[in-house]
Amino acid sequence: MKNPRVVIVGAGFGGLQAAQSLANSKADVLLIDRNNYHTFVPLLYQIATGQLEPEHIAYPIRKILRRCSWKQSNQKPQLRFLMAEVERVDFSAQIVETDSCAIPYDFLVLATGSQTQFWGVPGAAEHAFAMKTLEEAVTLRNQIISCLEKAVQISDPLQRQQLLTFTVVGGGPTGIEMAGALVEMLRGKLRRDYPTLDLREVKLILVQSGDRLLTNLPKKLGIYTHKRLRQLGVQIYLQTKVSQVTPKSVHFPDQIIPSATVIWTAGLTANSPETSEDLSSAKKGKLIVQPTLQLLEQHNVYAIGDLAYVENNGKPLNGVAPEALQQGVAVASNIKQQLRGQAPQPFDYFNKGRLAIIGCYSGVGKIGVLAFTGFLAWLMWLGVHLVYLPGWRNRLLVLLTWLYTYLLGDRAVRLILPR
Amino acid sequence: MKNPRVVIVGAGFGGLQAAQSLANSKADVLLIDRNNYHTFVPLLYQIATGQLEPEHIAYPIRKILRRCSWKQSNQKPQLRFLMAEVERVDFSAQIVETDSCAIPYDFLVLATGSQTQFWGVPGAAEHAFAMKTLEEAVTLRNQIISCLEKAVQISDPLQRQQLLTFTVVGGGPTGIEMAGALVEMLRGKLRRDYPTLDLREVKLILVQSGDRLLTNLPKKLGIYTHKRLRQLGVQIYLQTKVSQVTPKSVHFPDQIIPSATVIWTAGLTANSPETSEDLSSAKKGKLIVQPTLQLLEQHNVYAIGDLAYVENNGKPLNGVAPEALQQGVAVASNIKQQLRGQAPQPFDYFNKGRLAIIGCYSGVGKIGVLAFTGFLAWLMWLGVHLVYLPGWRNRLLVLLTWLYTYLLGDRAVRLILPR
Numbered sequence: 001m002k003n004p005r006v007v008i009v010g011a012g013f014g015g016l017q018a019a020q021s022l023a024n025s026k027a028d029v030l031l032i033d034r035n036n037y038h039t040f041v042p043l044l045y046q047i048a049t050g051q052l053e054p055e056h057i058a059y060p061i062r063k064i065l066r067r068c069s070w071k072q073s074n075q076k077p078q079l080r081f082l083m084a085e086v087e088r089v090d091f092s093a094q095i096v097e098t099d100s101c102a103i104p105y106d107f108l109v110l111a112t113g114s115q116t117q118f119w120g121v122p123g124a125a126e127h128a129f130a131m132k133t134l135e136e137a138v139t140l141r142n143q144i145i146s147c148l149e150k151a152v153q154i155s156d157p158l159q160r161q162q163l164l165t166f167t168v169v170g171g172g173p174t175g176i177e178m179a180g181a182l183v184e185m186l187r188g189k190l191r192r193d194y195p196t197l198d199l200r201e202v203k204l205i206l207v208q209s210g211d212r213l214l215t216n217l218p219k220k221l222g223i224y225t226h227k228r229l230r231q232l233g234v235q236i237y238l239q240t241k242v243s244q245v246t247p248k249s250v251h252f253p254d255q256i257i258p259s260a261t262v263i264w265t266a267g268l269t270a271n272s273p274e275t276s277e278d279l280s281s282a283k284k285g286k287l288i289v290q291p292t293l294q295l296l297e298q299h300n301v302y303a304i305g306d307l308a309y310v311e312n313n314g315k316p317l318n319g320v321a322p323e324a325l326q327q328g329v330a331v332a333s334n335i336k337q338q339l340r341g342q343a344p345q346p347f348d349y350f351n352k353g354r355l356a357i358i359g360c361y362s363g364v365g366k367i368g369v370l371a372f373t374g375f376l377a378w379l380m381w382l383g384v385h386l387v388y389l390p391g392w393r394n395r396l397l398v399l400l401t402w403l404y405t406y407l408l409g410d411r412a413v414r415l416i417l418p419r
Numbered sequence: 420m421k422n423p424r425v426v427i428v429g430a431g432f433g434g435l436q437a438a439q440s441l442a443n444s445k446a447d448v449l450l451i452d453r454n455n456y457h458t459f460v461p462l463l464y465q466i467a468t469g470q471l472e473p474e475h476i477a478y479p480i481r482k483i484l485r486r487c488s489w490k491q492s493n494q495k496p497q498l499r500f501l502m503a504e505v506e507r508v509d510f511s512a513q514i515v516e517t518d519s520c521a522i523p524y525d526f527l528v529l530a531t532g533s534q535t536q537f538w539g540v541p542g543a544a545e546h547a548f549a550m551k552t553l554e555e556a557v558t559l560r561n562q563i564i565s566c567l568e569k570a571v572q573i574s575d576p577l578q579r580q581q582l583l584t585f586t587v588v589g590g591g592p593t594g595i596e597m598a599g600a601l602v603e604m605l606r607g608k609l610r611r612d613y614p615t616l617d618l619r620e621v622k623l624i625l626v627q628s629g630d631r632l633l634t635n636l637p638k639k640l641g642i643y644t645h646k647r648l649r650q651l652g653v654q655i656y657l658q659t660k661v662s663q664v665t666p667k668s669v670h671f672p673d674q675i676i677p678s679a680t681v682i683w684t685a686g687l688t689a690n691s692p693e694t695s696e697d698l699s700s701a702k703k704g705k706l707i708v709q710p711t712l713q714l715l716e717q718h719n720v721y722a723i724g725d726l727a728y729v730e731n732n733g734k735p736l737n738g739v740a741p742e743a744l745q746q747g748v749a750v751a752s753n754i755k756q757q758l759r760g761q762a763p764q765p766f767d768y769f770n771k772g773r774l775a776i777i778g779c780y781s782g783v784g785k786i787g788v789l790a791f792t793g794f795l796a797w798l799m800w801l802g803v804h805l806v807y808l809p810g811w812r813n814r815l816l817v818l819l820t821w822l823y824t825y826l827l828g829d830r831a832v833r834l835i836l837p838r
Contacts, residue, residue, distance in 0.1 A: 035834075035835065036564065036568060036833070036834065036835050037834045037835075053472050053473075053474045054472075054834070054836065055472045055831070055832050055834060058834050060612070060833045060834065062612035062613070062833075063612060063833075066611050066612055066614075080614075080615065082571070082572065083568040083835075084572070100569075100572050101572060134836070135836070138836075145455065149455060149502040150519075152501070153501065153503070153519050153520060192485045193479070193481035193482060193485055194481070195485070195499075196499065393823060393831060396819075397816070397819075400815075400816075404812060412474070412812060413474050414455070414479045414481075414482075415454075415455065415456045415473070415474060415477050415479065416454065416455050416456075416502075417473065417553070417554070417557075
């Protein structure tokens with residue numbers, strides 16, 4: 001009898017975890033991703049600000065899989081990888097169509113994540129810098145350092161101001177960490193690289209549409225973050241919506257700010273694959289799933305991570321990595337249940353807490369009822385992410401780099417790589 | 420009185436050394452490069468084969484300069500950097516024209532290096548992969564790993580053969596090290612990443628137009644290298660000229676070899692800037708200089724490194740890094756002589772010896788009259804290059820990576836980075 005075939009689309013936190021958890025099942029598992037590496041998204045902001053090297057947070061998927069793929073038997077790998085772009089899912093034929101071949105499945109896990117949402121703001125998609133992929137993070141690093149190199153050559157103070165103004169749109173965790181990392185980068189030892197440039201001219205701006213920062217965390221933490229970023233010299237605009245982005249400026253309803261670099265962290269939309277039948281979706285294009293994470297319409301198809309709209313205790317989940325990881329485990333367990341002819345179980349999220357890093361030795365966190373701020377939260381954020389980073393080699397390199405950068409206040413990576 | 424202005428074009432081995440050696444002079448020194456980093460070219464092949472990360476061998480120029488730029492005074496940096504593309508040199512006006520501004524000079528050092536020479540072979544410039552810049556090395560890494568990813572998906576044995584055949588054109592040190600590194604990469608633990616692929620299907624081909632390898636080194640070393648590479652499974656074609664390159668094959672006069680990856684290391688031509696007056700040039704477009712490294716036509720303009728045709732004891736120099744480094748020192752010293760109103764001195768190259776790495780724990784070398792081969796030469800090659808690599812951080816990271824890869828037989832970096 002042939003083994004049942006499980007196909008997983010997307011090697012983010014959820015998809016990769018699902019594949020690993022299915023390694024010791026009886027199924028033949030195929031993981032598909034458009035890249036040959038898993039991106040550790042929480043550290044992307046450190047790529048963009050020249051602290052870490054791209055290779056440190058991008059881990060070859062085949063290397064992760066080879067650790068578990070041979071466990072069961074020496075005959076045939078049960079866990080395989082395909083680098084391909086998924087173009088369409090045909091539910092009636094049970095086939096995933098990719099740019100290179102069509103793949104039949106018995107069970108399908110959709111874990112295609114999310115992409116940046118520009119809300120139709122004119123110029124945002126063209127001129128703002130997103131930060132969801134490794135490529136985008138490297139492009140942003142090139143941009144930031146290029147602005148400094150250009151500013152050196154320019155004598156017109158207005159033009160220089162434009163090059164030295166960095167605007168972060170979005171007051172969620174990504175916006176906060178990006179603003180803090182820009183402070184660390186541009187107010188640190190880097191100024192010694194530019195003796196002819198007065199880096200006090202650098203302006204850092206954070207724009208948030210809501211009335212406070214970090215709306216998903218307790219109010220107290222948002223207020224602390226606000227105060228800390230202001231101390232660090234970041235100008236914060238609350239209740240402000242960006243109305244336009246150009247290559248040279250960012251427009252608010254009541255003013256125009258000259259700024260060559262606009263970093264967009266203000267929204268995500270689910271990265272839903274094209275399917276043969278329409279699926280029920282919630283806001284941000286997320287697919288509505290049953291409590292078991294199965295699609296409403298297809299009982300052998302699951303959706304997890306940023307792609308799925310999941311409620312826990314009546315409240316929608318936030319789209320953070322631990323949710324996707326736990327859903328990856330749950331989905332694997334549910335597929336195993338179905339393979340044994342048993343009913344899948346509802347997913348229950350165990351919230352270990354939330355942490356957000358500000359930078360410059362401060363962060364905020366909430367574990368259970370305990371909310372805390374400052375150095376401890378900063379250290380915990382780094383520690384937790386070091387533990388979750390895949391691969392011992394990467395962990396060691398990132399630790400060494402952090403020691404180097406935080407002890408010396410320097411940035412290691414500041415290449416403008418031509419593309 | 421204003422300080423004399425020295426402009427150096429190109430931050431390769433020669434230009435960077437010249438800038439550093441001029442740091443404690445009375446001149447204002449400006450170093451220009453199109454990139455904001457110095458590329459440690461001898462290790463590019465390790466980037467292309469996924470051993471090192473690009474950031475390990477690319478060092479921010481401003482970081483090198485800031486170490487020496489403040490030595491003399493705290494008032495004003497004497498050593499500055501400009502990231503720009505040089506478009507033309509005007510000798511009569513004593514101006515270097517760049518894409519961003521025009522820069523006047525009193526003394527000029529041209530150190531613009533060389534570029535890949537395809538000798539007009541049809542298709543070579545379009546389809547062969549060069550390996551002179553960091554960008555090219557990363558592109559080649561993407562290509563090699565993409566070929567493996569594609570080969571996994573293909574059932575037609577002929578097409579798979581094409582994807583798994585890697586041809587290196589050129590039997591000089593770069594060709595040799597590239598062929599050896601491909602053996603290390605493709606016959607090493609990487610095969611465990613591709614359980615469904617038989618990596619014994621991989622074909623490695625080395626093509627050399629001359630009648631032996633490493634023509635610039637003693638015959639004995641070329642023969643050893645030939646034997647060693649054959650042992651390692653590399654097919655070597657001597658006295659063979661490539662007549663055409665297509666995206667799928669490489670053509671010799673008497674046969675066509677299906678090969679999706681053709682790596683071109685078979686020639687360099689000087690990267691001469693456009694000038695207001697014609698300059699005397701030797702073969703490969705190199706500028707003819709006086710024994711003092713001054714241009715024949717311009718006594719305040721020097722040319723060094725791969726750009727300059729320099730003879731030593733009646734024989735032309737080879738274009739290796741130590742020559743450029745020593746010329747950088749010499750040119751700085753000669754400019755200081757001229758600033759003091761004294762005559763510049765002829766350049767004398769001190770040959771410390773030559774080393775070439777084959778890979779798989781073997782290399783060849785010649786120091787004085789002593790020629791040696793094998794493990795010792797391999798180890799010396801790595802040791803010497805580790806010492807010359809700029810920056811302690813990079814040295815440590817490269818050492819750790821080498822220990823990792825050579826002890827475990829694994830490759831750390833195998834990302835296909837989208838461009």
